[in-house]
Amino acid sequence: MGGVDWPHRYGLALVELLEHLPTDRLPGKVAATVVVTMTREQLVADLAAAHLDTGHDISAGDARRLACNAGIVPVVLGGASQPLDLGRAKRFFSEAQRTALATKYDQCAVQGCDSPFAWTELHHEQPWSQGGATDLDHAVPLCGRDHRDIHKPGTRATITTGPDGRKTIQIHRRE
Structure with missing residues (x-):
């Protein structure tokens, strides 16, 4: 197999493995929580990009693929509000x-x-x-x-x- 980029293939194999690990012991029963910042228009467009909390940009198609097995967190979509100021009631950030x-x-x-x-x-x-x-x-x-x-x-x-x-x-x- 000449010209095969083995580090890239190993990386893709690791991602596939992680995406298929059992999630029955994870909080919320999802494979991951993906924080993607994009508008609804970007999500449905074929060429748009999404921004991840890893600092990377991915295509809208990749964002949709990740969304199939992950928890989706609506950041600006007007979902149920979460308290963001906990004062001294809690020591750890939520x-x-x-x-x-x-x-x-x-x-x-x-x-x-x-x-x-x-x-x-x-x-x-x-x-x-x-x-x-x-x-x-x-x-x-x-x-x-x-x-x-x-x-x-x-x-x-x-x-x-x-x-x-x-x-x-x-x-x-x-x-």
């Missing part, structure tokens, strides 16, 4: 909050980090241990490395909020 942030962020909020949003953890802008609230405006997506670093003693972080409400963090690591 899936509804994570989904809402996926429409705003493509990647880790740390300057220079290109880890996709789908791989991030949600960090309290003001730490929970210091009275921080679990509200959407206080959630900042950080990759695992940056989330660990920001909590290390002696580490400082400068957070700036852009006009679009997106936060950017500059971590000042201890030398």
